Amino acid sequence: MKKHNFSAGPCILPQEVLKKASEAVVNFNNLDLSLVEISHRSKDFVSVMENARALALEHLGLQNKGYQALFLQGGASTEFLMVAYNLLQDKAAYLNTGTWSSKAIKEAGLFGEVVEIASSKDQNFNYIPKGYTIPTDIDYFHCTSNNTIFGTQLNTFPETSAPLICDMSSDIFSRQLDFSKFDLIYAGAQKNMGPAGTTLVVVKEDILGKVSRTIPSMLDYKVHIGKDSMFNTPAVFPVYVSMLTLEWLKEKGGITAIEKINNQKATLLYTEIDRNPLFKGFVATKEDRSKMNATFNLVDEAHKETFDKLWTEAGINGLNGHRSVGGYRASMYNALPLESVQVLVDVMQELERGA
Amino acid sequence: MKKHNFSAGPCILPQEVLKKASEAVVNFNNLDLSLVEISHRSKDFVSVMENARALALEHLGLQNKGYQALFLQGGASTEFLMVAYNLLQDKAAYLNTGTWSSKAIKEAGLFGEVVEIASSKDQNFNYIPKGYTIPTDIDYFHCTSNNTIFGTQLNTFPETSAPLICDMSSDIFSRQLDFSKFDLIYAGAQKNMGPAGTTLVVVKEDILGKVSRTIPSMLDYKVHIGKDSMFNTPAVFPVYVSMLTLEWLKEKGGITAIEKINNQKATLLYTEIDRNPLFKGFVATKEDRSKMNATFNLVDEAHKETFDKLWTEAGINGLNGHRSVGGYRASMYNALPLESVQVLVDVMQELERGA
Numbered sequence: 001m002k003k004h005n006f007s008a009g010p011c012i013l014p015q016e017v018l019k020k021a022s023e024a025v026v027n028f029n030n031l032d033l034s035l036v037e038i039s040h041r042s043k044d045f046v047s048v049m050e051n052a053r054a055l056a057l058e059h060l061g062l063q064n065k066g067y068q069a070l071f072l073q074g075g076a077s078t079e080f081l082m083v084a085y086n087l088l089q090d091k092a093a094y095l096n097t098g099t100w101s102s103k104a105i106k107e108a109g110l111f112g113e114v115v116e117i118a119s120s121k122d123q124n125f126n127y128i129p130k131g132y133t134i135p136t137d138i139d140y141f142h143c144t145s146n147n148t149i150f151g152t153q154l155n156t157f158p159e160t161s162a163p164l165i166c167d168m169s170s171d172i173f174s175r176q177l178d179f180s181k182f183d184l185i186y187a188g189a190q191k192n193m194g195p196a197g198t199t200l201v202v203v204k205e206d207i208l209g210k211v212s213r214t215i216p217s218m219l220d221y222k223v224h225i226g227k228d229s230m231f232n233t234p235a236v237f238p239v240y241v242s243m244l245t246l247e248w249l250k251e252k253g254g255i256t257a258i259e260k261i262n263n264q265k266a267t268l269l270y271t272e273i274d275r276n277p278l279f280k281g282f283v284a285t286k287e288d289r290s291k292m293n294a295t296f297n298l299v300d301e302a303h304k305e306t307f308d309k310l311w312t313e314a315g316i317n318g319l320n321g322h323r324s325v326g327g328y329r330a331s332m333y334n335a336l337p338l339e340s341v342q343v344l345v346d347v348m349q350e351l352e353r354g355a
Numbered sequence: 356m357k358k359h360n361f362s363a364g365p366c367i368l369p370q371e372v373l374k375k376a377s378e379a380v381v382n383f384n385n386l387d388l389s390l391v392e393i394s395h396r397s398k399d400f401v402s403v404m405e406n407a408r409a410l411a412l413e414h415l416g417l418q419n420k421g422y423q424a425l426f427l428q429g430g431a432s433t434e435f436l437m438v439a440y441n442l443l444q445d446k447a448a449y450l451n452t453g454t455w456s457s458k459a460i461k462e463a464g465l466f467g468e469v470v471e472i473a474s475s476k477d478q479n480f481n482y483i484p485k486g487y488t489i490p491t492d493i494d495y496f497h498c499t500s501n502n503t504i505f506g507t508q509l510n511t512f513p514e515t516s517a518p519l520i521c522d523m524s525s526d527i528f529s530r531q532l533d534f535s536k537f538d539l540i541y542a543g544a545q546k547n548m549g550p551a552g553t554t555l556v557v558v559k560e561d562i563l564g565k566v567s568r569t570i571p572s573m574l575d576y577k578v579h580i581g582k583d584s585m586f587n588t589p590a591v592f593p594v595y596v597s598m599l600t601l602e603w604l605k606e607k608g609g610i611t612a613i614e615k616i617n618n619q620k621a622t623l624l625y626t627e628i629d630r631n632p633l634f635k636g637f638v639a640t641k642e643d644r645s646k647m648n649a650t651f652n653l654v655d656e657a658h659k660e661t662f663d664k665l666w667t668e669a670g671i672n673g674l675n676g677h678r679s680v681g682g683y684r685a686s687m688y689n690a691l692p693l694e695s696v697q698v699l700v701d702v703m704q705e706l707e708r709g710a
Contacts, residue, residue, distance in 0.1 A: 003387045007394050010591055018381055018389050025377035032358045034373050036550035036596070039362050039673060073428040073552065074573060077587040081571040107571050190588055195391035197428065197552045197590030216436040216462050218429055232432040233545055235552030236365060237592050241391070318394060 004340035007318030008148055008293060008331045009170065010190040017244040017335075024240060035240055040233050048240050049229060055246035056200055059255055060179040070201040070221070070229045071239045076100065076169045079186040079199060080107035083142065083165055085219050087184075088112040089211045093138045093162070097154070098125040098147035099324065100167060111213075112139070124325070125150040128288040134160045140183070140207075146171035148191075149322040151295030151329060152288045157181065163207045171292045172200070173249060174334055175259045183207045191292070192334045194242030197235040249334065258334050265332045265341045266291040272345045276352050278303055282325055297327030303351060310347045319344075359695035362673030363503055363648060363686045364525065365545040372599040372690075379595060390595055395588050403591075404584055407598035411555055414601060414610055415534040425556040425576070425584045426594045431455065431524045434541040434554060435462035438497065438520055440574050442539075443467040444566045448493045448517070452509070453480045453502035454679065455522060466568075467494070479680070480505040483643040489515045495538070495562075501526035503546075504677040506650030506684060507643045512536065518562045526647045527555070528604060529689055530614045538562045546647070547689045549597030552590040604689065613689050620687045620696045621646040627700045633658060633707050637680055652682030658706060665702045674699075 005012040028035035029044050038045060049071065056069040072078070080103055084092070088111045096102055096119035108114045115138070118129035125147060134141050140163040146153045148170040157164065163183035172187040179185065183204045190196040201221065208222050217223045217231065224231050252258055270289060273281050273296045282295035298304060311319055321327040330344060360367040383390035384399050393400060408424040415422075427433070435458055439447070443466045451457055451474035463469045470493070473484035480502060489496050495518040501508045503525040512519065518538035527542040534540065538559045545551040556576065563577050572578045572586065579586050607613055625644060628636050628651045637650035653659060666674055676682040685699060 001387055005388060005392055007392065010391055010393060010395060010588065012392050013389065018391070022377045022380035025380060026373055032356055033360060033672060034368065036365055036373075036545075037360055037362065037367050038365060040365060040551065073430070073590070074433070075428070075587045078429070078573045081573060103572075107573075110569055110571055188588065190391075190591075195592050196395065196588045197593060214465055216465055217458075218433045218436060218462075232430045233365065233543065233551045235428070235590055235593065236545075237550050238552060238590065317388060 001315050004314065004316045004343050005318055005336065006316060006330045006332070006340070006344070008322070008329055010196050011318070011331055011333050012335045013194065013241070013245060014248045014335045017241060017248050020244055021237070021241045025237075036236055040230065040236055045236060046230070048243050049234065052239055052243035052246060053229060055243065055250065056202060059173055059246060059249060060185075060202060062179055062202060065180060066206060067202055067204050068225045070203070070224045071234055071242065072199045072201055072224060072229070073197065073235050075188040075196070075199055076167055076186060077103065079167070079201065080104040081110070082219050082221070083184065083186070084108035084111040085213070085215055086208060086211065086221050087140050087163065087165070089139050091115060091135075091138050093117045093134055093141045095129065095132070095141075095143040096121060097128055097144050097152060098150050100147070100169070101144045104142060104144070104167060108142070123284060125152065126283050127285045128152050128154055134158055134162070136161060138162045140165050142166070146290050146292050148293050148331070149324055151283055151290045151293045151325075153290035153292065155287060171290070173255055173258070174262050174292060176255050189238055189242050192245075194245050195238045197238035198242060200242070261338060262291050262332065262334065265336065265338055266294065268338070268341050268345060269294050269330055269332070272348050276348050278352050278355060279348060282327060292331060292333060294330045294332065295321060295325055295327065296330075303355060306354065307347075307351050310350055311344065314343050314347050316344060316347070356670050359669065359671045359698050360673060360691065361671060361685045361687070361695070361699070363677070363684055365551050366673070366686055366688050367690045368549065368596070368600060369603045369690045372596060372603050375599055376592070376596045380592075391591055395585065395591055400591060401585070403595050403598050404589065407594055407601060408584060410598065410601035410605065411557060414528055414604060415540075415557060417534055417557060420535060421561060422557055422559050423580045425558070425579045426589055426597065427554045427556055427579060427584070428552065428590050430543040430551070430554055431522055431541060432458065434522070434556065435459040436465070437574050437576070438539065438541070439463035439466040440568070440570050441563060441576050442495050442518065442520070442566065444494050446470060446490075446493050448472045448489055448496045450484065450487070450496075450498040451476060452483055452499050452507060453505050455502070455524070456499045459497060459499070459522060463497070478639060480507065481638050482640045483507050483509055489513055489517070491516060493517045495520050497521070501645050501647050503648050503686070504679055506638055506645045506648045508645035508647065510642060526645070528610055528613070529617050529647060531610050544593055544597050547600075549600050550593045552593035553597060555597070616693060617646050617687065617689065620691065620693055621649065623693070623696050623700060624649050624685055624687070627703050631703050631707050633710060634703060637682060647686060647688060649685045649687065650676060650680055650682065651685075658710060661709065662702075662706050665705055666699065669698050669702050671699060671702070
């Protein structure tokens with residue numbers, strides 16, 4: 001049965017990528033060896049790593065601009081502490097827009113003074129704070145571009161003279177931005193890039209090397225840069241599948257092309273959420289709605305059993321909302337086809353007809 | 356062509372495991388979804404993680420003895436710093452038997468006093484130091500059970516009243532030991548357990564929580580234990596393949612059964628290295644030879660071109676020695692069949708006949 005996979009992450013990946021990845025697990029590059037049983041120093045794997053790093057920079061328009069792309073391990077959760085370890089000497093400013101921002105703030109607090117310049121915690125993170133002022137005496141400013149759990153997304157990024165650091169785990173490669181405004185971008189692979197187990201870090205080299213503390217090797221961005229992202233054995237399979245997904249994105253026309261489809265998907269679903277009297281969106285301010293994760297609830301919980309039955313029968317997977325929000329969450333990452341959103345909208349309309 | 360994979364790591368895994376893993380990448384548990392595109396909180400994946408953790412403890416005979424098994428990220432290189440972050444309050448003792456021990460010592464030095472109680476660096480690590488005394492006023496004693504690069508292995512472990520910490524990356528699950536003598540064992544997956552990208556940590560809980568520093572969440576063993584090794588999104592594919600490999604080991608009869616075959620393989624190869632006048636072993640003391648990684652050289656480098664051609668034509672992969680040692684290294688991990696070692700020995704004898 002054809003599945004429509006709205007999982008929030010790990011999430012849907014392009015089917016052709018999964019097919020190639022599956023083949024490589026038994027026979028990679030016609031070597032008669034598995035991708036996962038060859039040396040990471042072999043030319044076949046070194047070329048995977050180099051290709052993945054180059055594609056990441058190319059998609060973001062950051063080649064030859066002083067940036068380095070790294071494929072590390074440990075997810076965004078490890079970046080929460082690495083960012084601070086590498087960059088926080090005295091004081092940093094954080095924007096708190098949800099669970100992941102809050103965790104980033106907590107970890108950074110171990111390394112210096114952290115100023116939470118604005119937060120939407122007062123309303124369970126159902127909007128993006130605006131009108132805040134970023135102090136000038138800071139080592140960096142940190143924000144989360146998309147809030148997977150709550151379904152909000154930053155549409156504009158603040159101007160700041162300090163380095164701009166962004167956790168783009170759940171919307172990287174989904175929309176065109178001037179990425180050169182950012183000094184460090186990080187993203188766990190498991191949304192728009194690949195399987196869980198690797199983290200993309202794109203860092204402008206000139207912001208590094210300015211803190212006085214000694215940094216353990218594995219937590220030091222400069223160490224990883226110096227070894228071309230191969231200081232230690234990388235997560236071979238996740239990096240390879242990320243490379244395949246970045247190649248797939250290039251064949252599709254890159255971020256600009258995928259953004260058009262992402263906009264169509266989001267418009268289709270949000271239009272239905274707003275039109276259908278049985279549903280209401282979770283996010284209070286429509287301009288802050290995420291195009292990756294649409295959060296919504298039933299107006300009347302009495303329809304829950306029927307709705308859950310309908311979408312499950314339609315082959316929809318992963319629609320339950322996070323426990324912090326409840327209701328439903330439709331994650332519409334790059335690899336999700338428009339057709340799957342149409343199936344969800346059809347089910348929402350079927351519920352309305354039967355109500 | 357059938358390959359005989361002597362790669363030092365990432366290395367050979369059981370072929371039936373790779374076949375199952377390949378299938379799971381396109382359709383896992385007949386869900387019509389890939390293993391890598393479902394939530395790590397789904398019951399299907401939670402069961403993978405629980406099974407992998409339980410199997411690791413079962414193989415080591417450490418169930419219900421106060422130990423926890425964790426599948427983390429970042430490889431042994433991350434454990435070098437995590438061990439010290441979590442356990443080094445004042446002073447720790449390290450045995451230096453090679454590149455990886457040296458790296459562990461370097462990282463630990465950032466967190467407290469590190470005493471290198473013995474080292475074989477004076478002879479390019481071609482033996483295991485003996486007769487050293489371990490101080491009693493230490494937080495822990497750390498050693499590396501098998502030295503992948505140099506081909507040495509600890510056959511006995513010292514008695515110490517302090518917690519015994521061991522990097523078993525390249526020989527875990529290959530030989531029976533009294534694992535309850537160890538307080539913390541760690542191992543990157545990519546030798547006897549699975550693909551690169553996850554690290555097994557087996558830790559006795561009562562040694563934790565004794566340092567005064569605050570530990571960042573991702574580096575804190577207690578945090579990972581408290582969340583059943585799912586504090587953040589784990590490396591789904593590497594953990595799954597590790598689980599499959601641990602199941603395969605159980606079907607084979609566990610460590611005791613595989614150790615017999617590992618002994619046969621090592622005896623077959625070392626007997627030929629010692630018998631064949633064209634070759635000499637790298638390790639100075641025969642009792643310190645590794646059963647996982649046999650390092651050897653040609654007596655006369657003039658035979659190099661012919662030998663390299665012979666083994667390549669025989670379908671042998673990954674036989675070149677590490678640049679620190681030169682010559683050859685035959686890694687004979689659990690999944691390598693005895694037949695592959697026989698092919699290598701045949702090639703060595705063929706070289707002798709032609710010389």
